[in-house]
Amino acid sequence: MASDQVKLIGAWASPFVMRPRIALNLKSVPYEFLQETFGSKSELLLKSNPVHKKIPVLLHADKPVCESNIIVEYIDETWSSSGPSILPSHPYDRAMARFWAAYIDEKWFVSLRSIQTAEGEEEKKAVLAQVDEGTAILEKAFIDCSKGKPFFNGDHIGYLDIAFGCFLGWLRVTELAAGHKLLDETKTPSLSKWADRFCDDPAVKPVMPDTAKLAEFAQKIFAKPQP
């Protein structure tokens, strides 16, 4: 079963797609990356994820698994004997990792994304303050979860590192556009160092998009009216 063919439907710029790519790399699972064209959805995507029609979708022996964090757990459970564990082993630590991953998606990333649509300096400042507040909470979460080790997951990158680290590219693009540092050595010393370690990880490096390329892409997509 674990040896059946693996395909991933995704796009290079999507932080959500990066999550399963990092997980597959951690487990040394070869896969075919099926790149979607921006602005259109392939037949395969529509067939594999009819409910949401969104990437990423993992196809394992043609069976679809949807939702980025769910795919990461699936990868961890399916290739459990290969590579390091992605989820922590203790149920309490797993619950904490899932809690913070949900916070990142439902609150933190939503604020980050709304910087793009903020109108006027006042609104932009308010949204940036909201993101800063969220990042400060995550700085504390990092200290609690890592317990002095280099990653949220301990000695190796894991579920929560992946859940947050996938946004680092977009975070940097936002910092450049807004002229405001969201992660830095004074405000978020632990996360600042963690970010460098995360980006250097061999499972992450090949799939983390280049900031300049991402900034160019951001200009293109945010220049158009939203569908």
Place this chain on the structure above:
Amino acid sequence: MGQMNGSNNDEYVRLLGAWPSPFVLRTRIALNLKRVPYEYLEEEDTLNSESVLNYNPVHKQIPILIHGNKPIRESLNIVMYVDETWLSGPPILPSDPFDRAVARFWDVYIDEHCFTSINGVAVAKDEEERKAAIGKLEQCMALLEETFQECSKGRGFFGGDNIGFIDIGFGSMLGPLKVLEKFTGVKFIHSENTPGLFHWADRFYAHEAVKPVMPDIEKLVEFARLKFNTSIFK
């Protein structure tokens, strides 16, 4: 107490909750399934509760499971924690990784679409908004009917022979759905349109882990009337 995984057998279990909450209901069903003794603490005013603020400063919400002195938050997280900690009861999530991914997918769908639509109907500002929310909710029901047929494979529950993750995730919404049916006159779960769900709902209500904790529908109706002071609840 059942066999536990990596936890002290003597550690006390408390649940901070509120009786009308479908999210709290999920966690009570899970604890009942695993026969975990726990102290239930009703929080009437969660926004001003010291315990809630202390154990869930980020969201200030219930349910919160406190195992020993460790808080676990978010209903689905709590259900998974209970499943992973008390191993001797029936499993809540299936053992196959693909089936687990499917179960998780549908519970996320239930929270992000079903529950959002239920809320949408309750807080709609006008008829047009309400009709749209009702339409969305009906779509959710149709999709869940299909999912039920696929997951149950002819057996009684989404989880097969016993209730599982999707049963708990969706079954907790039956109370709010019944309240909406009463006020809107729309039958969301119907013996003709959604026959699978229709019969499943009766089985779910009758389950020994559910029956003692499912809120009384009349009480829920009254609660809704007070909370959502909009035209449909008069």
